[in-house]
Amino acid sequence: GQQLNQSPQSMFIQEGEDVSMNCTSSSIFNTWLWYKQDPGEGPVLLIALYKAGELTSNGRLTAQFGITRKDSFLNISASIPSDVGIYFCAGQLGTGNQFYFGTGTSLTVIP
Amino acid sequence: IAGITQAPTSQILAAGRRMTLRCTQDMRHNAMYWYRQDLGLGLRLIHYSNTAGTTGKGEVPDGYSVSRANTDDFPLTLASAVPSQTSVYFCASSEVAASNEQFFGPGTRLTVL
Numbered sequence: 001g002q003q004l005n006q007s008p009q010s011m012f013i014q015e016g017e018d019v020s021m022n023c024t025s026s027s028i029f030n031t032w033l034w035y036k037q038d039p040g041e042g043p044v045l046l047i048a049l050y051k052a053g054e055l056t057s058n059g060r061l062t063a064q065f066g067i068t069r070k071d072s073f074l075n076i077s078a079s080i081p082s083d084v085g086i087y088f089c090a091g092q093l094g095t096g097n098q099f100y101f102g103t104g105t106s107l108t109v110i111p
Numbered sequence: 112i113a114g115i116t117q118a119p120t121s122q123i124l125a126a127g128r129r130m131t132l133r134c135t136q137d138m139r140h141n142a143m144y145w146y147r148q149d150l151g152l153g154l155r156l157i158h159y160s161n162t163a164g165t166t167g168k169g170e171v172p173d174g175y176s177v178s179r180a181n182t183d184d185f186p187l188t189l190a191s192a193v194p195s196q197t198s199v200y201f202c203a204s205s206e207v208a209a210s211n212e213q214f215f216g217p218g219t220r221l222t223v224l
Contacts, residue, residue: 004153033211042115042201042215043154088153097144097161097209098169101153 006089006102014110019076021105023089031092032065032072033099038085046087047074079109113137115216117202123222124192132187132219134202142208143185144169145177147198148218154201160185161208192223 006023013019023032031050035043047058049065049072056063062075072089089102118133136143141162146154146169156169160179174196176188185204189196199220203213 006153031211041217042203044215045212048211090154092209092211097142097159097167098156099211099213100170101146101155103151103153 004089004091004100004102006105008105009103010106010108012108012110013079015079015081017079019079019083019107020073021087022071022073023091023102024071025091025100026070027091027093028069029091029093030069032063033090033092034061034063034072034074035088035090035101036085037088037104043088076107079107081109081111083107084109115202115204115214117200117216117219119219120217121220121222123224124189126193126223127191130189130192130221132189132200132202132221134185134187134216135183136185136202136204136214136216137183138204138206138214139182140204140206140214141182142205142210143179144203144205144213145175145185145187146201146203147171147196148201149198157187157200159208192221194223197221197223 034046037043047063054065060077064073086104090099115136144159145157148154158177160166163182201218202216205213
């Protein structure tokens with residue numbers, strides 16, 4: 001299967017700080033997605049990206065579809081305690097049902 | 112509106128036993144999916160269904176079977192569980208097939224001894 005490399009694996013930051021994480025692949029994807037998973041729950045979609053170079057925001061979250069179509073970035077500005085969770089990237093190769101997920105970035109926000 | 116429900120929440124199972132994980136959605140979504148989530152590997156697609164009456168294989172289908180007799184239910188069956196099937200299983204649904212707008216259930220934690 002496809003391997004999506006997500007980094008960093010974990011982050012410990014102070015409340016109010018900005019956060020950056022990224023996801024890279026050896027394959028070209030048509031769609032990039034970013035999810036957040038809270039403990040004991042399923043992932044929730046945060047942002048979807050459909051075009052190379054696209055920059056999309058959702059509140060304090062901003063994600064970008066890399067120009068090469070092999071990477072994507074997620075930034076969180078002015079982090080707050082409820083940002084704690086695991087963030088996953090996911091990519092779709094074509095138009096089929098297969099979405100490939102990254103291994104996740106665990107975010108801890110220290111008040 | 113419940114969204115997606117999964118049962119059981121968790122289960123400990125002896126190797127060789129048969130087990131069915133249940134998934135029900137009340138959103139009238141056409142497509143449904145089963146993923147497993149393992150540490151260090153993210154989520155991997157097991158099986159999917161684009162619409163009632165049809166199913167397809169995902170990335171890791173071996174050892175699992177699914178059925179889609181109606182729109183709302185998408186059970187996942189392990190015919191003879193093995194320890195490597197210890198994982199957290201998530202069911203998801205989307206309004207249309209291959210949609211990025213997948214809604215996930217709360218998961219089932221399965222341990223096979």
